[in-house]
């Protein structure tokens with residue numbers, strides 16, 4: 001399988017890794033013979049999926065349609081949020097045993113603007 005990259009942050013998404021894929025194709029309606037474009041797959045890593053879903057609606061009708069689909073997926077199950085959280089924290093086992101964030105984290109860690 002070819003490597004895919006997150007459309008938003010360009011992070012490489014390896015096969016089997018959690019991500020959101022948006023498939024896009026166009027076809028003619030009411031025209032014979034019917035024409036159909038090739039399908040494109042657009043991928044988002046878990047972090048960007050969650051960030052997009054939690055964020056405000058984007059500009060543009062097509063972007064809003066994709067945003068609503070991603071919100072559906074992210075809102076339906078916490079596994080993408082979990083994957084994003086794990087990526088943010090590194091390997092879970094590497095977390096400090098105290099379970100606290102420690103003093104190194106600063107400021108408004110809840111929101112990232114890419």
Ligand SMILES: [Zn+2]
Pocket residue numbers: 006007008009010011044045046047048049
């Ligand atoms: Zn990303």
